[in-house]
Amino acid sequence: MAHPVNGLLRSIEEKMGVFSKGQKKIAAYIFENYDKAAFMTASKLGREVGVSESTVVRFAMEVGFEGYPQFQRSLKELIKRNLNAVQRMRVTTEQIGDHDVLSRVLEMDIATVRKTDQAIEKEDFARAVETLLAAKKIYIIGMRGASSLSAFMSYYFNMIFENVQLVSGDNGSDVFEQIIRIAEGDVIVGISFPRYSKKTVRALTYAQKCGAKVISITDSEKSPIATLADTVLYAKSEMISFVDSLVAPMSLINALIVALGQRKQAELYQTLGRLETIWDEYQIYENIGEVYEKK
Incomplete structure (x- = not known):
């Protein structure tokens, strides 16, 4: 996946010369799979790349973050701005997985x-x-x-x-x-x-x-x-x-x-009053009472 020009990815690219061998593996993986990495824990990313969790945490700090959670948030911001619709579909499994879709989406909305x-x-x-x-x-x-x-x-x-x-x-x-x-x-x-x-x-x-x-x-x-x-x-x-x-x-x-x-309460009362008259006159809304009477 060709990655967009972005401050985070640019920072990683600039530090390639000082990264350890393990950190270079992490960088390479992120360049190609930043959409997946954004939803991985430090331990999961480490397993995926073949390095220890502590190496992943040190990598995040080397790039300029206090820790891995801050680095992960930055990755999520990156994908929000740059993924196309097809790539977004690919991310769905990482976010929702096999959970009940309704409950998971409602939980995410409430948190937002x-x-x-x-x-x-x-x-x-x-x-x-x-x-x-x-x-x-x-x-x-x-x-x-x-x-x-x-x-x-x-x-x-x-x-x-x-x-x-x-x-x-x-x-x-x-x-x-x-x-x-x-x-x-x-x-x-x-x-x-x-x-x-x-x-x-x-x-x-x-x-x-x-x-x-x-x-x-x-x-x-x-x-x-x-x-x-x-x-x-x-x-x-x-x-x-x-x-x-x-x-x-x-x-x-x-x-x-x-x-x-x-x-604008006074003006709004007048406007809504006129609108109610018009709505009634031209039967804009269904009369619920009449609906129940017909039943």
Whole structure:
């Protein structure tokens, strides 16, 4: 497997000259199988390569980590950003194995939400709320897998704010055509998780140049949209087979919607009241009472 240019792999490559014979074996294995190595314990990696567990631990420290767990986390970050869909399928067995899939996936999602709660800065969340409340116009962009998140956010933001635009890759127009009028005083919310969408990165770059405020919802400070943002909200995203778990970012977006709804409570009550009248008049929703009466 050809490995991508990456800080971790580059560090390993630069130290090849000082590695012991056993450490060189570990390095060679990681270059070819970093997707597998990321889910191996130190002892399992040692057995696979033919060296002792202590050699694996020393290798991790030689590369610049406090220990093997920190090195393993870095490997997992690497594969999240660089594996293609086929390679992700290959990783599934390492993560889930023969366990009950439903229980294992739910456990991973619960853990991801907890990590997000611990990692997110409450000051950043509050700043994002204030930035959105002060916006002249709000643009929301999330491509490919993140499009479901941007659509969800846009649906509820349109109930709270008067001027919200969902920037989509599916409506026939180019992304830049949709944000051509973005300017100072406007806010763009960019949502992107590995593998990061180039369209989202380019749109946020353009918005930043136009003087708009940028709020990024992403997984890590290493994300390409993190450096473009005035405010970053970090939500953990775990790779599960060829799909990404978006439970944590969805929960974060829920929190944003609730916080904004509380701040715009009076206007929201009026909007929801008008919507309920329209929904009833045009029979938008199924009347559950009538359904049970028919039975």
